[in-house]
Amino acid sequence: MKGTLVLIPTALGSAPEALEVVSPSVREEARRLSGLIAESRKGATVFFKQAGLPPTSPPRAVRLLNEHTRPAELEKLLAPVLAGESWGLVSDGGSPAVADPGAELVLLAHRHGVRVRPLAGPSSPVLALMASGLGGQRFAFHGYLPRDTASRRRTLKDLESSAARHIRTEIWMETPYRNMAVFEDALAALEDNTFLSVASDLTLPTEDIQTRRVSEWKSAARPDLKNRPTIFLLGILKG
Amino acid sequence: MKGTLVLIPTALGSAPEALEVVSPSVREEARRLSGLIAESRKGATVFFKQAGLPPTSPPRAVRLLNEHTRPAELEKLLAPVLAGESWGLVSDGGSPAVADPGAELVLLAHRHGVRVRPLAGPSSPVLALMASGLGGQRFAFHGYLPRDTASRRRTLKDLESSAARHIRTEIWMETPYRNMAVFEDALAALEDNTFLSVASDLTLPTEDIQTRRVSEWKSAARPDLKNRPTIFLLGILKG
Numbered sequence: 001m002k003g004t005l006v007l008i009p010t011a012l013g014s015a016p017e018a019l020e021v022v023s024p025s026v027r028e029e030a031r032r033l034s035g036l037i038a039e040s041r042k043g044a045t046v047f048f049k050q051a052g053l054p055p056t057s058p059p060r061a062v063r064l065l066n067e068h069t070r071p072a073e074l075e076k077l078l079a080p081v082l083a084g085e086s087w088g089l090v091s092d093g094g095s096p097a098v099a100d101p102g103a104e105l106v107l108l109a110h111r112h113g114v115r116v117r118p119l120a121g122p123s124s125p126v127l128a129l130m131a132s133g134l135g136g137q138r139f140a141f142h143g144y145l146p147r148d149t150a151s152r153r154r155t156l157k158d159l160e161s162s163a164a165r166h167i168r169t170e171i172w173m174e175t176p177y178r179n180m181a182v183f184e185d186a187l188a189a190l191e192d193n194t195f196l197s198v199a200s201d202l203t204l205p206t207e208d209i210q211t212r213r214v215s216e217w218k219s220a221a222r223p224d225l226k227n228r229p230t231i232f233l234l235g236i237l238k239g
Numbered sequence: 240m241k242g243t244l245v246l247i248p249t250a251l252g253s254a255p256e257a258l259e260v261v262s263p264s265v266r267e268e269a270r271r272l273s274g275l276i277a278e279s280r281k282g283a284t285v286f287f288k289q290a291g292l293p294p295t296s297p298p299r300a301v302r303l304l305n306e307h308t309r310p311a312e313l314e315k316l317l318a319p320v321l322a323g324e325s326w327g328l329v330s331d332g333g334s335p336a337v338a339d340p341g342a343e344l345v346l347l348a349h350r351h352g353v354r355v356r357p358l359a360g361p362s363s364p365v366l367a368l369m370a371s372g373l374g375g376q377r378f379a380f381h382g383y384l385p386r387d388t389a390s391r392r393r394t395l396k397d398l399e400s401s402a403a404r405h406i407r408t409e410i411w412m413e414t415p416y417r418n419m420a421v422f423e424d425a426l427a428a429l430e431d432n433t434f435l436s437v438a439s440d441l442t443l444p445t446e447d448i449q450t451r452r453v454s455e456w457k458s459a460a461r462p463d464l465k466n467r468p469t470i471f472l473l474g475i476l477k478g
Contacts, residue, residue: 007307007369007380008372009359018262019265020262020267021261021262021264022262023260023261023360024259024262024263025256025259025260025303027283028259088467095365095369095375096369096373097369097372097374097375098368098369098378099369099375099376100370100375103371103372103373103374103376104372104377105372106369106370106371106372107371107372107373107434107450107476108372109372110372110450110451111447116372116448117255117370117446118366118367118369118370118441118448119260120359120360120361120362120366120442121250121262121359121360122359123359123365126337126362127357127359128335128357129336129337130246130334130335130336130337130341130345130357131345131355131356132342132345132346133336133342133343133344133345133346133347133348133349133355134341134342134346135336135342136334136336136337136338136339136380137338137342137382137384138379138380138381139379139380140339140377140378140379140380140407141375141377141378141379142377143376143377148410168265168379175396189429195346196333196345203359207356209355209357210349211346211349212458217364237346
C-alpha cells in the first residue's frame with residue numbers, strides 16, 4: 001500500500017507566539033511521519049520546533065526540495081511514499097505550494113495515485129486578505145511584481161483595472177528590502193479612491209495591518225515596512 | 240482604549256477530526272472575548288465546540304452578521320469594540336471574510352482605527368490549492384460560476400485562457416447539489432490537456448482530492464461530488 005504525502009503549514013517565524021498557530025493535528029501528524037521534505041534546513045527547524053520534537057527525533061530523514069531541485073529528482077523524493085511511508089512536505093513558512101515550492105511534487109503524487117493530505121495552518125496571503133477588509137468573495141494572488149519602477153507602476157495600474165472589472169481583491173508580495181519602493185510606487189500609480197492594504201509581520205508580536213484609501217495614505221505617516229515580511233492588497237469599493 | 244476585532248477561522252464541519260485543526264491560540268483567544276459576531280447560529284456552535292466552551296459560557300453575547308445585515312447595522316455591531324471590548328468574528332466554516340461574509344465589518348474596523356487580528360486556520364480554497372499540485376505561485380479565486388450551462392461553459396473557457404495567459408491556478412466553488420453539473424460542464428468545455436482538480440470534504444474523514452487531465456477524467460470513474468462541499472481548480476501545465 002502506498003503512503004501519504006502530508007502538506008504541513010509552518011509558523012511564520014520561530015517566536016513562541018508564531019508557533020502557537022499550529023494545531024494539535026499538525027503536531028500529532030508530525031510524530032507519525034517517516035521523513036520530511038523541506039524547502040531548506042530553516043523550514044525543517046521551524047517544523048521540529050512547532051511539532052515540539054527535538055531535531056534528532058523522528059522524522060530523522062530530511063530531504064530538500066527547492067528551486068535547485070531538478071525535475072528528475074522528484075521521483076526519488078517520492079520513492080519512500082510509493083513504498084508505503086508517510087512523508088511531510090514543508091516550506092520555509094506558511095502553507096507549502098501556496099506562494100512557495102512544492103506543487104510539482106504534489107502533482108507527481110497525484111500522477112502516482114498517492115494520497116495527498118493538506119493540513120490547515122497559516123498562509124500569509126490569506127491572513128492578509130481576511131484582515132484587509134477588502135473582500136474575499138473573489139481575489140487573485142500575483143506573487144512578485146516586476147522589479148523596475150516603470151513596469152511595476154504599469155502592473156499596479158493593470159491590477160487596479162482588474163480589481164474594478166472583476167470586483168475582486170488583488171494581492172501581491174515583495175522581497176522585504178524592496179517593500180518601501182513598492183509602497184511608494186503604489187501611491188504614485190494608483191487612483192486616490194483605491195484602497196491599499198499592507199499587512200506586515202503576520203502572526204508575530206509586531207504584526208501591523210492597515211487599510212486606507214491611497215489619498216489617505218498620502219497624508220498619513222508612512223508605515224514601516226522595511227525588511228518586514230509584508231503582503232500588499234488593493235481593492236476598489238463603493239461608497 | 241479601543242478593543243480588537245479578532246478574525247477566527249472555524250472548522251469545516253463539527254466532526255471530531257474537523258475540530259482538531261484548531262490551534263491553541265484560537266482556543267485561548269476564544270476565552271478572552273467579550274462577544275462573538277457569527278454568520279449564523281451554526282457558525283457560533285462550531286466556534287464554541289472548537290474552543291471547548293459550553294455555549295452558555297462567555298462569550299455569551301452572540302450577534303449575527305450575514306447577507307441579511309443592513310449596512311447601517313455594522314456600526315452597531317462594532318460599538319462594543321470601539322468601547323474597548325474584544326470581539327470575535329466567525330463564518331459558518333473556514334476563514335471569515337474569505338469566500339464568506341465579514342469584510343464590510345473588517346473595513347469599518349480599519350476606518351475607526353480598531354486593531355484587526357487574523358488567526359490562522361482552515362480555508363477550503365487554500366487547502367484545495369495546496370493539495371491540487373497545480374501551483375500556488377499565482378492563483379485566482381472566482382467564487383461561484385454562472386448558473387446556466389451555456390454561460391458556465393463560456394466562463395470555464397475564459398478561466399482556461401486566463402490560466403494559460405497568467406500561468407496561474409483558477410479556483411471556484413459551487414452549491415453542493417450542483418457539483419456534478421459543474422463537473423460535467425468542465426469536462427465538456429475544457430481542453431483535453433487541461434488539469435482539473437476536485438477537492439471534497441476537506442479536513443473530514445471522507446476527504447477526497449483528485450487531480451487529473453480532462454482527457455483522463457473522461458475515461459475515469461466519475462468522482463462522487465454530490466452534496467459534498469467541493470472546491471474546483473484548473474491549471475495548464477507543461478509536459
